[in-house]
Amino acid sequence: MWSFRNRGGVKLQYHKELSSERAVVNMPLPRRLYLPLQQHIGAPAIPVVNVGDNVLKGQLIAKAAPGLSAPVHASSSGTVVAIEDHVAPHPSGLQQKTIVIETDGRECWVELPSPITDDFPLAVTPRELNSRVAAAGIVGMGGAAFPSAVKLDLKSRYQLDTLLINGAECEPYLTCDDRLMREEAAAVIDGVRILAYALEVQAVIFAIERNKPKALAAIREAARQEPWIQVMALPTRFPMGSERHLVLACTGRETPARKLTADMGVVVHNVATARAVARTVRSGEPLISRVVTVSGRGVREPANVNVPLGTLVEDLLAFCGGVHPVPYKLIGGGPMMGAPLPSVRVPVVKGTSGVLALTADEINDGAESPCIRCGKCVTACPCGLVPVEMAQLVRRGDLQGAQAIGLQDCVSCGSCSFICPSHIPLAHYFNFAKGQSGALDRDARRQDRIRALIQARNERAAREAEIKKAAAAARKAAKAAAAAAASVTAEASASAAEASTRQLEETT
Amino acid sequence: MIDTHMMTQAVQAVGAIGLLGTGLGVVLGVAARYLSAPVDDRAEAVVALLPGSNCAQCGFAGCKQAAVAMVEGRAAPNCCPPGGASTALRVAEMLGVRLADDSVAELPTVAWVDEERCIGCTRCIRKCASDAIVGAIKQMHTVLPEACYSCGLCEIECPTKAIVMKPVMPTLATWHWPKPATPHRVAAN
Numbered sequence: 001m002w003s004f005r006n007r008g009g010v011k012l013q014y015h016k017e018l019s020s021e022r023a024v025v026n027m028p029l030p031r032r033l034y035l036p037l038q039q040h041i042g043a044p045a046i047p048v049v050n051v052g053d054n055v056l057k058g059q060l061i062a063k064a065a066p067g068l069s070a071p072v073h074a075s076s077s078g079t080v081v082a083i084e085d086h087v088a089p090h091p092s093g094l095q096q097k098t099i100v101i102e103t104d105g106r107e108c109w110v111e112l113p114s115p116i117t118d119d120f121p122l123a124v125t126p127r128e129l130n131s132r133v134a135a136a137g138i139v140g141m142g143g144a145a146f147p148s149a150v151k152l153d154l155k156s157r158y159q160l161d162t163l164l165i166n167g168a169e170c171e172p173y174l175t176c177d178d179r180l181m182r183e184e185a186a187a188v189i190d191g192v193r194i195l196a197y198a199l200e201v202q203a204v205i206f207a208i209e210r211n212k213p214k215a216l217a218a219i220r221e222a223a224r225q226e227p228w229i230q231v232m233a234l235p236t237r238f239p240m241g242s243e244r245h246l247v248l249a250c251t252g253r254e255t256p257a258r259k260l261t262a263d264m265g266v267v268v269h270n271v272a273t274a275r276a277v278a279r280t281v282r283s284g285e286p287l288i289s290r291v292v293t294v295s296g297r298g299v300r301e302p303a304n305v306n307v308p309l310g311t312l313v314e315d316l317l318a319f320c321g322g323v324h325p326v327p328y329k330l331i332g333g334g335p336m337m338g339a340p341l342p343s344v345r346v347p348v349v350k351g352t353s354g355v356l357a358l359t360a361d362e363i364n365d366g367a368e369s370p371c372i373r374c375g376k377c378v379t380a381c382p383c384g385l386v387p388v389e390m391a392q393l394v395r396r397g398d399l400q401g402a403q404a405i406g407l408q409d410c411v412s413c414g415s416c417s418f419i420c421p422s423h424i425p426l427a428h429y430f431n432f433a434k435g436q437s438g439a440l441d442r443d444a445r446r447q448d449r450i451r452a453l454i455q456a457r458n459e460r461a462a463r464e465a466e467i468k469k470a471a472a473a474a475r476k477a478a479k480a481a482a483a484a485a486a487s488v489t490a491e492a493s494a495s496a497a498e499a500s501t502r503q504l505e506e507t508t
Numbered sequence: 509m510i511d512t513h514m515m516t517q518a519v520q521a522v523g524a525i526g527l528l529g530t531g532l533g534v535v536l537g538v539a540a541r542y543l544s545a546p547v548d549d550r551a552e553a554v555v556a557l558l559p560g561s562n563c564a565q566c567g568f569a570g571c572k573q574a575a576v577a578m579v580e581g582r583a584a585p586n587c588c589p590p591g592g593a594s595t596a597l598r599v600a601e602m603l604g605v606r607l608a609d610d611s612v613a614e615l616p617t618v619a620w621v622d623e624e625r626c627i628g629c630t631r632c633i634r635k636c637a638s639d640a641i642v643g644a645i646k647q648m649h650t651v652l653p654e655a656c657y658s659c660g661l662c663e664i665e666c667p668t669k670a671i672v673m674k675p676v677m678p679t680l681a682t683w684h685w686p687k688p689a690t691p692h693r694v695a696a697n
Contacts, residue, residue, distance in 0.1 A: 038680065056562055090680055090683075091685070092676065092678070092679055092680065092683040094679065094683060096680055359590070386664075393692065394687075397607070400601075403626070425688045427686060428688045429687075429688055431685040432684065432685045432686060432687045432688065434684070434686060435683075435684020436687075437683055438684065439682065439684060440593055440594045440597060441594075442682070443592050443593060443616075444594035444595075444598070445596035446594075446654075446657075447559070447591060447592065447594055447657070449596055449654075449655075449657065450559060450638050450657045451559055451560055452656055453638040453639055453640075454559055454560050454561045454637045454638050455560065456635075456639075457637060457638065457639050
């Protein structure tokens with residue numbers, strides 16, 4: 001399929017065998033949970049608890065901000081001991097507002113919304129379903145963490161016909177979706193049906209890469225009663241799980257630049273998101289845990305772990321037997337598109353699909369040498385771009401030139417960096433350039449706002465000067481009039497005096 | 509007779525030259541008015557891109573003078589500190605010149621009022637061109653960071669040194685990857 005419709009992509013060594021046969025285990029409750037207010041794309045959530053409050057498991061602790069946002073719930077019962085800045089699971093190493101809960105180990109649940117247990121068609125309307133998903137704080141769990149309810153609402157603005165379930169899991173090492181499909185196939189398919197019901201679409205494609213035969217078999221088995229769910233086995237090629245490439249591979253529809261797959265009538269949801277939606281609808285539980293793959297040769301016991309959100313990576317690694325005493329690199333997400341974690345003190349959040357401790361021999365990290373014009377990056381780019389030229393423009397500081405040849409169409413999949421024999425950090429150049437042009441756009445909008453402010457002030461000053469001038473003129477006129485009146489009266493009195501004198505003279 | 513003939517010829521010659529001169533003069537006059545190359549419109553366009561507060565940090569009397577200097581090549585397109593990187597890029601694009609790389613890498617700053625020192629004199633408020641400072645006489649002043657464009661006039665004006673220009677720190681929403689370091693071998697090319 002990929003070979004006919006999709007261009008580019010790379011073949012990788014997957015190393016999935018490190019963790020693919022390890023069943024999902026539950027992580028014991030850590031002593032402290034660190035729940036950042038922003039675990040999603042959009043505005044940070046707003047805390048609704050105070051330091052010292054006792055919270056129950058599943059209780060809302062931060063509500064969604066207006067606009068694009070998602071709420072945060074307590075992953076376990078305990079006491080809020082701080083609402084403070086804590087290092088974020090973000091390559092910058094910057095801090096963000098985080099609610100810290102000291103757990104009491106009792107796991108007392110808050111009163112949950114009543115579960116919807118009826119069979120299809122569900123008794124609730126798609127709109128109610130949507131608000132439930134929003135209230136449960138569910139976001140895309142493939143890594144992008146886009147609020148799912150907003151994606152379900154796309155049907156109001158786009159003509160949708162297909163729901164595409166992304167079970168490709170094309171990143172090396174990661175096996176959390178694989179395990180979920182194998183162990184909880186029925187729940188995943190239930191979630192898929194709920195998503196399809198909420199989106200009001202008739203066609204569902206469930207896409208899984210061929211390197212997961214057991215997951216394929218399990219999902220095929222679970223979906224046997226639902227012939228309208230088409231389970232599709234995809235060739236193993238990176239980046240198959242990229243939204244627009246997956247849509248192209250499965251439906252043959254190519255999403256134009258700067259358009260959404262929704263423009264093509266397709267909405268893509270991740271397997272783990274479907275599972276989370278099923279849990280929320282069937283039991284009322286909000287999103288408070290997720291399956292994380294802990295892998296890499298730096299980890300003693302690679303595993304798939306069901307982790308309460310807010311658990312520190314430190315605790316998670318300790319649960320997996322700790323790390324080998326060799327130099328390693330800590331990565332959040334997959335090795336291709338994930339980002340280095342600044343510390344082991346960062347929490348697991350809604351979008352954390354993997355925690356990898358990669359040793360030096362697992363990293364293709366040679367010294368950079370000059371480009372030899374082999375053109376491999378051009379062949380590898382799944383977006384049809386010319387990475388070598390774009391990187392050169394970015395290096396020279398010509399962002400506009402890079403944009404003119406498609407910088408914004410780059411999905412940062414890293415295929416070009418991976419394939420480059422000269423170890424040129426091509427994707428890094430594009431990440432920098434995209435960030436920089438975003439910053440320049442923001443700055444330009446700010447300058448426009450400020451120019452308007454300055455103009456308004458200048459106009460106001462001119463108006464005030466005008467009014468002052470008018471007032472001064474009026475005062476002057478009034479003074480003149482008063483003076484004139486005074487002189488008139490003076491004249492009158494003078495003439496009266498004269499008349500009286502004359503009278504006096506006449507009488508004398 | 510001969511004299512008359514010569515006179516006629518002379519008159520004709522003078523007349524012809526005169527007519528030619530007048531005609532060409534009219535043509536030149538019309539051309540000067542209607543075909544003239546506009547001298548100043550780029551300066552006008554550049555003025556429209558600048559903040560317009562005449563803060564004089566560029567070293568010119570005001571934004572208009574700076575714009576003229578930029579058009580004439582006497583000033584760099586990025587000579588406006590409060591305008592920042594985006595203004596420099598816009599001006600460079602309008603004038604068709606290239607900015608030197610990394611020429612605008614400085615962190616933006618924003619004014620900040622030290623509440624221990626502010627005496628509420630409103631002198632900064634009167635100086636601020638973008639209405640970014642709020643306060644009243646003998647009341648604490650404060651800066652609206654969204655409206656401040658870091659011209660620094662308030663810092664100079666403040667009699668108690670209560671205003672400091674502080675760098676704007678990156679946040680999770682504004683941070684982005686830095687530019688990869690260029691290896692020496694490539695740089696030598």
